[in-house]
Amino acid sequence: xxxxxxxxxxxxxxxxxxxxxxxxxxxxxxxxxxxxxxxxxxxxxxxxxxxxxxxxxxxxxxxxxxxxxxxxxxxxxxxxxxxxxxxxxxxxxxxxxxxxxxxxxxxxxxxxxxxxxxxxxxxxxxxxxxxxxxxxxxxxxxxxxxxxxxxxxxxxxxxxxxxxxxxxxxxxxxxxxxxxxxxxxxxxxxxxxxxxxxx
Amino acid sequence: xxxxxxxxxxxxxxxxxxxxxxxxxxxxxxxxxxxxxxxxxxxxxxxxxxxxxxxxxxxxxxxxxxxxxxxxxxxxxxxxxxxxxxxxxxxxxxxx
Numbered sequence: 001x002x003x004x005x006x007x008x009x010x011x012x013x014x015x016x017x018x019x020x021x022x023x024x025x026x027x028x029x030x031x032x033x034x035x036x037x038x039x040x041x042x043x044x045x046x047x048x049x050x051x052x053x054x055x056x057x058x059x060x061x062x063x064x065x066x067x068x069x070x071x072x073x074x075x076x077x078x079x080x081x082x083x084x085x086x087x088x089x090x091x092x093x094x095x096x097x098x099x100x101x102x103x104x105x106x107x108x109x110x111x112x113x114x115x116x117x118x119x120x121x122x123x124x125x126x127x128x129x130x131x132x133x134x135x136x137x138x139x140x141x142x143x144x145x146x147x148x149x150x151x152x153x154x155x156x157x158x159x160x161x162x163x164x165x166x167x168x169x170x171x172x173x174x175x176x177x178x179x180x181x182x183x184x185x186x187x188x189x190x191x192x193x194x195x196x197x198x199x
Numbered sequence: 200x201x202x203x204x205x206x207x208x209x210x211x212x213x214x215x216x217x218x219x220x221x222x223x224x225x226x227x228x229x230x231x232x233x234x235x236x237x238x239x240x241x242x243x244x245x246x247x248x249x250x251x252x253x254x255x256x257x258x259x260x261x262x263x264x265x266x267x268x269x270x271x272x273x274x275x276x277x278x279x280x281x282x283x284x285x286x287x288x289x290x291x292x293x294x295x
Contacts, residue, residue: 021289029282036277050281057285061292134271152233153265154273159235181229 009068024064028057031074034155035081041150042085044139052089056081075157079165082147137187145180152177224254228261 015023035056040049059080060067067076138146151157151165163170227244230236236244248255 024289025286029286032277032282032285033275037273037275040275041272050278053277054281054285054288058288058292061289132271134268138268138272150272154269159233177233178226178229 013065020064023069024061027067027069027073028060028077031077032057034074035077038078038150038155039081039085041139041146042082042143043089048089052081052084055084055088059084072161074155075161075165078151078155078157082165134188137184140187141180141183144176145183148173148176148180149184221254224251224257228254228258231258232262232265 032053035053036049039052039056040046043049043052056077060077063080067073138149141149147166148162151162152159157165159170159173162173166173168176224244224247227236227240227247230240231244248258
């Protein structure tokens, strides 16, 4: 057994519950917005993005013992999120629509049924924001290309980190990025001209 | 930017794609901006932009575009109530 070594590498194993939770939150919560941004760009739906990020945090907590503090926490979380997206959300979106009767029952039995009809202005503002041409161009890319652009150009991951997050060779990271950028440029060409940019 | 050309070796008939200088410039430019260029590529790139105003301009435009793009696509924040929900769920996991 190499438990002693592993415990030294992973002090969270020796912590009591409150300390462990505190460490988890301080280590990973700073990336919540970046994760949400990534999740949203993958699923293109606010509720699904919320679910995906929540799911990511819960999975990460479950596997917290395998995380080595001081290593790349952000990349670790992005990898979990990407895997959750592939394993759960992509599968779900390919299945025919399902009705969750528990949700319906909960909604109709609750006291504030009427409040569900209220328009959430925050959501509307968010929709306006992401209705921007540039974000639209990104959202319209195939998910693999979109992911490459987000990880590199928005989140600033290195090619090596991207290869680990996406489980692909570095050569594939390079070629995917190259193709993604060409596709994005193509989609943005018209927009750039209207904004006063030349080719 | 110019496209790749395909050349055929007369002796063997083998076909190979070669890139013009500008195609190579674009490839290396992205590596430089991404911080992934090696020393040789950095050196080649520095020499190239010092001798070509068009390539220098293209490099500047690409950097401007990258900043603009990042600014436009990095604007989403997780709703505060969902963050609280995550914290609550984590806390309940700990006590199970």
